[in-house]
Amino acid sequence: MVRELSNKNHVVYERKKRRIHHLVVPADVDEYAIDPIDQQEVFDILKNLGSFNWIWAPFFFLIFVAVIFISLTVLHHIRDIKDPEYPYTLEELQVVTEDSVEINDKRSHVRVTFTPTVGNCSLAPAIGLCLQVKLMRSLPSRYKVDIRVAPGTLHNEAAVNKQLNDKERTAAASENPIMGQLVEECLAPTYE
Amino acid sequence: MDLLEGNFELKEIQKLEGHTDRVWNLAWNPATGISGIPAMLASCSGDKTVRIWQQNSFDTSWECKAVLDETHTRTVRSCAWSPCGKLLATASFDATTSIWANVGGDFECVSTLEGHENEVKSVSWNPAGSLLATCSRDKSVWIWEVLPGNECECLSILQGHTQDVKMVQWHPFLDLLFTCSYDNSIKIWAEDGDSDDWHCVQTLNEASNGHSSTVWALSFNATGDRMVTCSDDLSLKIWESDPKATPPAEDGFTPWRHVSTLAGYHDRTIFSVHWSREGIIASGAADDAIRLFVRNEEVDGPSYKLLLRKEKAHEMDVNAVQWSSQETRLLASASDDGTIKIWELASVA
Numbered sequence: 001m002v003r004e005l006s007n008k009n010h011v012v013y014e015r016k017k018r019r020i021h022h023l024v025v026p027a028d029v030d031e032y033a034i035d036p037i038d039q040q041e042v043f044d045i046l047k048n049l050g051s052f053n054w055i056w057a058p059f060f061f062l063i064f065v066a067v068i069f070i071s072l073t074v075l076h077h078i079r080d081i082k083d084p085e086y087p088y089t090l091e092e093l094q095v096v097t098e099d100s101v102e103i104n105d106k107r108s109h110v111r112v113t114f115t116p117t118v119g120n121c122s123l124a125p126a127i128g129l130c131l132q133v134k135l136m137r138s139l140p141s142r143y144k145v146d147i148r149v150a151p152g153t154l155h156n157e158a159a160v161n162k163q164l165n166d167k168e169r170t171a172a173a174s175e176n177p178i179m180g181q182l183v184e185e186c187l188a189p190t191y192e
Numbered sequence: 193m194d195l196l197e198g199n200f201e202l203k204e205i206q207k208l209e210g211h212t213d214r215v216w217n218l219a220w221n222p223a224t225g226i227s228g229i230p231a232m233l234a235s236c237s238g239d240k241t242v243r244i245w246q247q248n249s250f251d252t253s254w255e256c257k258a259v260l261d262e263t264h265t266r267t268v269r270s271c272a273w274s275p276c277g278k279l280l281a282t283a284s285f286d287a288t289t290s291i292w293a294n295v296g297g298d299f300e301c302v303s304t305l306e307g308h309e310n311e312v313k314s315v316s317w318n319p320a321g322s323l324l325a326t327c328s329r330d331k332s333v334w335i336w337e338v339l340p341g342n343e344c345e346c347l348s349i350l351q352g353h354t355q356d357v358k359m360v361q362w363h364p365f366l367d368l369l370f371t372c373s374y375d376n377s378i379k380i381w382a383e384d385g386d387s388d389d390w391h392c393v394q395t396l397n398e399a400s401n402g403h404s405s406t407v408w409a410l411s412f413n414a415t416g417d418r419m420v421t422c423s424d425d426l427s428l429k430i431w432e433s434d435p436k437a438t439p440p441a442e443d444g445f446t447p448w449r450h451v452s453t454l455a456g457y458h459d460r461t462i463f464s465v466h467w468s469r470e471g472i473i474a475s476g477a478a479d480d481a482i483r484l485f486v487r488n489e490e491v492d493g494p495s496y497k498l499l500l501r502k503e504k505a506h507e508m509d510v511n512a513v514q515w516s517s518q519e520t521r522l523l524a525s526a527s528d529d530g531t532i533k534i535w536e537l538a539s540v541a
Binding site: 142144171175 | 356424460
């Protein structure tokens with residue numbers, strides 16, 4: 001049982017220049033007012049997500065398989081996949097861009113639409129879970145977050161969307177040791 | 193007090209704090225809150241614990257009496273008291289269901305039900321307290337017999353749902369089991385004579401005017417001839433089993449049919465619904481709100497109407513709403529914000 005990366009020939013895009021926020025607080029401003037959050041802020045939270053994603057996800061899957069089959073062949077392929085050729089972030093792969101984040105701050109609603117690099121990407125639920133967990137940890141609790149796959153980019157789009165927006169399943173998945181570890185690995189660089 | 197006349201408000205009596213993660217579910221102990229026995233409720237959480245809360249008889253305030261921990265190793269998703277109120281069953285993402293006995297005020301885990309492949313999502317006792325049902329993401333529903341000494345034996349494994357099963361609920365007085373699922377359907381299961389075998393007698397899906405997305409919960413009215421279900425499709429649906437309208441099958445089962453759909457009241461997933469003994473339907477949803485509905489007696493109007501809307505009932509998603517099992521107008525709600533709230537439905541002068 002050999003698993004290949006779902007897309008070997010990633011197109012890697014240049015990182016966007018970060019916008020500098022100038023915070024000027026007028027003297028008469030209500031300091032208890034809720035700060036609105038803008039699109040850029042949410043994107044900043046997400047853009048470094050998963051620089052490991054494309055490498056480590058199959059890697060963990062393969063470890064899992066290896067545990068079952070204890071096969072040297074599989075180990076050989078783990079070595080292959082660990083090739084440091086893909087140290088990319090979701091931004092560099094344009095899985096998420098600033099435009100994929102929609103915010104309605106008044107209604108405390110955030111929607112992230114991500115684009116898997118290939119239509120048969122089996123890791124789309126894992127990417128979605130990373131986005132979900134990351135936003136849950138980073139945004140104030142008043143926010144409602146919806147994650148979805150860009151329309152027409154994935155063959156099982158409806159099933160993935162349904163799963164990502166079932167909070168019981170995402171809660172159970174992030175508690176699952178294998179999935180949880182994968183998410184933490186993907187999120188780790190975002191906390192550096 | 194006529195529910196169709198006058199104004200009502202949902203008055204917050206107390207906020208119960210203690211859980212350190214989202215609270216998924218709660219259950220009122222049916223043997224308490226009467227004859228001078230202080231009311232008790234159990235709540236379960238993503239913090240892997242179950243908490244037992246009891247009303248103080250002096251000032252009616254609530255306090256945490258016990259924390260049931262170090263048994264479940266993952267989220268405790270659901271809890272249910274046995275009809276006698278002596279046993280508490282808890283279902284967990286760790287794939288087990290535990291049974292706890294109240295021994296002189298202390299709760300001890302007396303039995304652990306193992307068998308599901310992965311997360312157990314709901315547990316329910318039959319009206320006699322002799323059977324338990326559990327359901328899981330593994331798509332199966334298990335029926336267990338509670339033997340003397342609180343040992344449990346699996347009687348039957350029900351396969352039929354095509355996706356994970358969100359909730360199991362026994363009919364209030366018939367041995368009929370109702371299950372609802374991520375596959376958008378509700379299934380009704382009955383026993384085959386004396387053979388201990390169970391089979392699906394009816395499926396309520398989109399073709400039967402049912403839900404178009406995950407069905408999260410269901411609840412019965414006091415007389416057991418109506419049921420309400422709630423869904424990710426943002427609607428509540430009322431179902432009826434009336435032998436006069438639908439002739440019973442040979443085995444005596446009267447099929448259920450769709451009566452009414454309540455839509456447009458919540459704008460995010462409706463996770464919980466509960467029908468009070470006096471006929472008030474409460475719903476709790478991911479829009480942080482609680483809604484109450486009553487049957488509409490007006491001839492021309494829709495069959496159910498909104499009694500009250502409580503916006504911002506919690507700071508985050510409302511995962512469970514549960515009316516007190518006694519003849520009081522007390523409602524408890526549990527939320528992602530980690531709290532439980534006790535509400536009283538009071539009329540506004």
